Amino acid sequence: MDVEAPKEPLPVGGAARGTSSNNKAMHWLMVALNCGMLTLGTTGGPLLSRLYYSKGGQRQWLSAWLETGGWPLLLFPVSFSYLARRARDGPGAPLVLTRPRTLMAAAALGLATGADDFIYAYGLSYLPVSTSAILISTQLAFTVFFAFLVVRQRLTAFSVNAVALLTVGAVVLGLHASSDRPAGVTRGQYWLGFFLSLGAAALYGLVLPLIELAYKHAAGGGREVTYALVLEMQLVMGFFATAFCTVGMVVNNDFQAISREARAFELGETRYYVVLVSCAVLWQFFFLGAVGVIFCVHTLFAGILIAVFIPVTEVLGVIFLHEKFSSEKGVALVLSLWGLASYSYGEYSDAKAKKKKAALQAQDP
Secondary structure, three states, X not given: OOOOOOOOOOOOOOHHHOOOHHHHHHHHHHHHHHHHHHHHHHHHHHHHHHHHHHOOOOOHHHHHHHHHOOHHHHHHHHHHHHHHHHHHHOOOOOHHHHOHHHHHHHHHHHXXXXXXXXXXXXXXXXXXXXXXXHXXXXXXXXXXXXXXXXXXXXXXXXXXXXXXXHHHHHHHHXXXXXXXXXXXXXXXXXXXXXXXXXXXXXXXXXXXXXXXXHHHHHOHHHOOOOXXXXXXXXXXXXXXXXXXXXXXXXXOOHHHHHHHHHHHOOOOHHHHHHHHHHHHHXXXXXXXXXXXXXXXXXXHHHHHHHHHOHXXXXXXXXXXXXXXXXXXXXXXXXXXHHHHHHHHHHHHHHHHHHHHHHHHHHHOO
16 A cells, blocks of 8 residues: 655744754744644634534634634734745745746645635534534545545555544444534534535645645745745635635624524623634634645644544533534544544654664765
């Protein structure tokens, strides 16, 4: 099953391949920062989105809009980076504007992300967050498959085993579906949410390697891919994803319904807006952390991190949203974690073998 070895992770402004301790320290700081944001977004975003629905929210387009609606938060680091670069190098356009193909790729990825946001939000409106989290875990399987096709990421027995386990876990969950339907959700709506969640996992599993591919094309011709460019790309992606969902909100008259929905929200009008704002911030952490991890490491590591916090999301759903934790969910969760462990061990073994091979080559005159 093996194909060509994966290419080296893209450097953080050259830091990933640098030899100085300062560059290495900066690289790992960036890795830790992006992993932290991805962790907060992966666990907090779904919980708040489900809280919105469980306490009276009914607008799927609004929920989808919130997933990327926090993109203006990126204006601060992007502006700081641009002004610092301008002071150092003189006047010049933002990096993404100097690379039209990269700009177009970011815009297209943004539209795809907007579509994925809506599919996910629609599915979550009919599912408990614990069930949705297990289904979204299949994203790792889709990421492995599409990373193999798009960026020629290496397939191993461990990654194939992980895909099989995640698939079986989703099937086990599906065989006993609808036993944990939220109040007011019909069996048909539950199944719709089930398959929409799988579709959202598949689409984002494709988006992640496409983002990595966009980085590789941006680095073509010897040009350096910097974290400043990554931020600008995410800004463009967030803008177009939000624009996509804004059109949906306009067509669905969601803007006119927000004030009415706030007054009827079970937690109160003020907390309604707190939930919306917090949801937008946490989802922005998710997307920024995901593209940052792809940049600093690679696509599949981002998929691993997203999957590893499935049990955390499930436990938080049971504690804070009082969701049921059935035996089927337990089996599916075990299979998901088994798949994750299999893939992680494969990555560890592969990295260890490469390190040993490099050491032997260095000793060989």
